Amino acid sequence: xxxxxxxxxxxxxxxxxxxxxxxxxxxxxxxxxxxxxxxxxxxxxxxxxxxxxxxxxxxxxxxxxxxxxxxxxxxxxxxxxxxxxxxxxxxxxxxxxxxxxxxxxxxxxxxxxxxxxxxxxxxxxxxxxxxxxxxxxxxxxxxxxxxxxxxxxxxxxxxxxxxxxxxxxxxxxxxxxxxxxxxxxxxxxxxxxxxxxxxxxxxxxxxxxxxxxxxxxxxxxxxxxxxxxxxxxxxxxxxxxxxxxxxxxxxxxxxxxxxxxxxxxxxxxxxxxxxxxxxxxxxxxxxxxxxxxxxxxxxxxxxxxxxxxxxxxxxxxxxxxxxxxxxxxxxxxxxxxxxxxxxxxxxxxxxxxxxxxxxxxxxxxxxxxxxxxxxxxxxxxxxxxxxxxxxxxxxxxxxxxxxxxxxxxx
Ligand code: ASP
Ligand code: MG
Numbered sequence: 001x002x003x004x005x006x007x008x009x010x011x012x013x014x015x016x017x018x019x020x021x022x023x024x025x026x027x028x029x030x031x032x033x034x035x036x037x038x039x040x041x042x043x044x045x046x047x048x049x050x051x052x053x054x055x056x057x058x059x060x061x062x063x064x065x066x067x068x069x070x071x072x073x074x075x076x077x078x079x080x081x082x083x084x085x086x087x088x089x090x091x092x093x094x095x096x097x098x099x100x101x102x103x104x105x106x107x108x109x110x111x112x113x114x115x116x117x118x119x120x121x122x123x124x125x126x127x128x129x130x131x132x133x134x135x136x137x138x139x140x141x142x143x144x145x146x147x148x149x150x151x152x153x154x155x156x157x158x159x160x161x162x163x164x165x166x167x168x169x170x171x172x173x174x175x176x177x178x179x180x181x182x183x184x185x186x187x188x189x190x191x192x193x194x195x196x197x198x199x200x201x202x203x204x205x206x207x208x209x210x211x212x213x214x215x216x217x218x219x220x221x222x223x224x225x226x227x228x229x230x231x232x233x234x235x236x237x238x239x240x241x242x243x244x245x246x247x248x249x250x251x252x253x254x255x256x257x258x259x260x261x262x263x264x265x266x267x268x269x270x271x272x273x274x275x276x277x278x279x280x281x282x283x284x285x286x287x288x289x290x291x292x293x294x295x296x297x298x299x300x301x302x303x304x305x306x307x308x309x310x311x312x313x314x315x316x317x318x319x320x321x322x323x324x325x326x327x328x329x330x331x332x333x334x335x336x337x338x339x340x341x342x343x344x345x346x347x348x349x350x351x352x353x354x355x356x357x358x359x360x361x362x363x364x365x366x367x368x369x370x371x372x373x374x375x376x377x378x379x380x381x382x383x384x385x386x387x388x389x390x391x392x393x394x395x396x397x398x399x400x401x402x403x404x405x406x407x408x409x410x
Contacts, residue, residue, distance in 0.1 A: 003125075003166045004029055007039040007135065007157035011174040012231035013077050014044035022231065023084035025172070026130055030090055035125045037164060038132045039157040040081055042073025047136075047150070063108035067137075067147045071097070074134035074153070081132050092130040095120065097137035097145065102156065104138035104146045111138055111146035112214075113155065116163040133160060151212035158215040162222035169224050171211060172231040177238035178203065178210050181255040181397045185390050188402055192253060193236070196243035199253050199345055202379045206256040206343040216240065243347055251348035251355050252400040257393050258341040259386060261291060262314035263371065264321050265306040268331035271298035276305060279324045286320060288313045292341070292383060294372040306372060308383065311337060339371065340389035343381040344400055355400075356380050362399045368392055 006026060013019050022040075029036050041047075050070045054061040078094035085092035100120060104111035124131045135153025140146050148155050154171060161169035175183075176191055178200065183189040195203070197220035204213040210228055219226050219240065229237030247253075269275050276295065283290055291308045309317045314337065321333045342363075349355050356373075359380055363370060368391070372383040384392060 003035045005161040005166045005169045009173045010041040010044040039135045040077040041153040046073035071137040078132045094132040096134045098139035102138035106140045110149040154212040154215035158218045161224045171228045176230040180401045186397045194239045202345040208256045248348045251352045252346040255396045261308040263336045265334045268302045271303045292374045338386040340386045342392045345379045
């Protein structure tokens with residue numbers, strides 16, 4: 001019997017009506033002869049509401065207690081979904097993360113899954129039940145509830161699919177798949193039928209918020225086939241799979257943008273060994289993830305070092321940068337919250353030259369200045385002024401996607 005993991009996001013279970021609709025979808029999969037494990041998010045807006053409650057009491061809530069509170073959103077959703085299934089004649093059982101159990105490390109609010117004990121799920125499936133697992137949560141070595149970071153239900157679903165050796169992990173969401181650019185910005189954005197893990201990881205990390213990035217990493221590591229599709233419209237979505245030669249025929253698969261970062265610059269740093277080490281070690285020791293880093297060419301023994309961090313970490317990062325700046329004799333620290341990172345992503349870049357030049361030219365033609373550039377084998381990102389983000393995405397989409405010729409490989 002094929003085994004599918006179906007994950008439903010917050011909007012898909014946003015109301016009781018929608019939960020009933022999800023139950024019908026699950027029933028259909030059962031009737032088609034599948035064993036089904038469902039992972040659910042909290043009802044739309046619920047996690048934010050719960051976080052809001054914790055913040056009303058404390059400006060920096062204790063992470064353990066915060067997890068205790070926010071993990072309840074999923075518990076409500078899975079119970080309701082189990083009830084909805086029973087109402088339409090499908091036997092189902094809901095399980096929280098600790099009931100499975102899904103073991104995580106101890107990093108409250110951003111825990112990582114270490115191991116999943118599949119015995120309980122397997123025996124419930126053997127009994128012919130649909131198993132509904134709470135997304136976003138697990139249990140640590142102290143027996144405490146942990147959560148996996150915002151959007152973590154995707155990771156729960158993929159990790160379960162890997163542990164259960166499921167045939168496919170279906171991610172049901174409020175969009176019909178992964179698009180070549182944000183359709184709200186680019187009218188001609190198209191659905192991407194098949195994308196590689198690597199490309200999807202870049203897209204996810206660059207701001208295409210269809211799935212939590214960690215879930216895609218997990219899928220790549222364990223070869224879990226993912227199908228992202230709409231809960232509301234019944235059509236094929238986007239498959240996320242192992243890369244194949246076919247995929248290199250186009251240089252650029254998609255354009256993504258990210259507005260969530262701030263740029264911090266340490267100005268006039270003495271140019272000598274060990275300074276970058278000091279700065280980035282301090283940031284790392286405080287659990288701040290740094291994205292782009294640019295160090296300017298030294299000028300009369302001094303240089304500027306800029307880096308970007310998530311806006312939520314920017315205050316803290318700035319504070320740390322100021323401390324380090326003072327210690328090493330830099331002249332000061334500047335910060336810019338109004339920046340955007342625009343990226344082009346595609347496996348084809350590995351084998352086809354000229355993408356970077358073309359990207360910079362498109363931005364230049366629109367009069368957009370570039371603050372920083374970073375690249376990987378399959379991605380080029382530029383940091384620009386936030387106010388030009390939409391213009392840049394549209395222009396790049398037109399140049400790379402709409403006017404793109406398929407590269408013929410013989
Ligand atoms: N409910 C959690 C959140 O809003 C997890 C998820 O939806 O994936 O982030
Ligand atoms: Mg999500």
